[in-house]
Amino acid sequence: MSKSQVVELPVLPAESVVPCCPPITSAKLSQADAEKMAVMFKALSDPVRLRLFSKVASHEGGEACVCDIQDVGVSQPTVSHHLKKLREAGLLTSERRGTWVYYQVAPSVVAAMSAMLDLRS
Amino acid sequence: MSKSQVVELPVLPAESVVPCCPPITSAKLSQADAEKMAVMFKALSDPVRLRLFSKVASHEGGEACVCDIQDVGVSQPTVSHHLKKLREAGLLTSERRGTWVYYQVAPSVVAAMSAMLDLRS
Numbered sequence: 001m002s003k004s005q006v007v008e009l010p011v012l013p014a015e016s017v018v019p020c021c022p023p024i025t026s027a028k029l030s031q032a033d034a035e036k037m038a039v040m041f042k043a044l045s046d047p048v049r050l051r052l053f054s055k056v057a058s059h060e061g062g063e064a065c066v067c068d069i070q071d072v073g074v075s076q077p078t079v080s081h082h083l084k085k086l087r088e089a090g091l092l093t094s095e096r097r098g099t100w101v102y103y104q105v106a107p108s109v110v111a112a113m114s115a116m117l118d119l120r121s
Numbered sequence: 122m123s124k125s126q127v128v129e130l131p132v133l134p135a136e137s138v139v140p141c142c143p144p145i146t147s148a149k150l151s152q153a154d155a156e157k158m159a160v161m162f163k164a165l166s167d168p169v170r171l172r173l174f175s176k177v178a179s180h181e182g183g184e185a186c187v188c189d190i191q192d193v194g195v196s197q198p199t200v201s202h203h204l205k206k207l208r209e210a211g212l213l214t215s216e217r218r219g220t221w222v223y224y225q226v227a228p229s230v231v232a233a234m235s236a237m238l239d240l241r242s
Binding site: 024025026027028029031034035037038041042044045046047048049050051053054055057058062073105107110111113114115116117118119 | 145146147148149150152155156158159162163165166167168169170171172174175176178179183194226228231232234235236237238239240
């Protein structure tokens with residue numbers, strides 16, 4: 001029984017992760033905001049995760065499942081692992097449909113990261 | 122003699138680090154670009170480094186030295202270490218003036234990170 005057990009990770013609603021933070025030139029980051037943002041940047045600090053994130057973001061319909069992703073040079077379980085990491089950081093959301101979990105970019109979270117680094121603001 | 126030796130790290134001109142990359146929704150990242158961007162995101166994946174980066178970016182005149190930074194809860198050598206990491210990743214530039222090294226945000230590098238995550242593009 002335990003062998004076939006599926007561990008379901010909690011899915012954070014995008015709203016619980018952002019919005020954060022003011023543009024980095026306008027104010028000093030608080031410790032709490034810095035910890036929150038560091039988790040998101042850490043999720044993108046791996047080349048494979050960045051490429052997966054880019055694949056999901058640029059995929060037709062703005063979503064992709066593991067079944068859509070073949071050519072990043074790592075195994076399907078590794079792809080799944082990295083997609084879950086991106087979801088846990090709030091950068092992707094996910095939805096199970098039939099056999100596959102489909103991942104979508106969480107636009108408000110990614111926009112917050114972009115805005116934070118937008119020096120024109 | 123060796124005790125007082127100062128190891129000078131190479132300072133990359135901002136132009137050698139960027140520009141990179143198209144918005145993440147518009148195209149899949151190449152392996153080379155993913156590796157380049159991952160280094161930058163990794164530099165911002167630590168809460169202390171993020172706060173230091175924010176302090177430099179928001180400091181009067183757009184630059185700061187270790188002497189300007191007191192309240193991040195880590196020692197001055199640790200502050201120096203993290204500022205060097207940010208410089209090595211291309212996010213800060215530096216200039217020695219007298220006793221102190223002054224750090225400035227590398228605007229083109231940070232703008233490239235922001236643009237990459239700009240989903241409106």
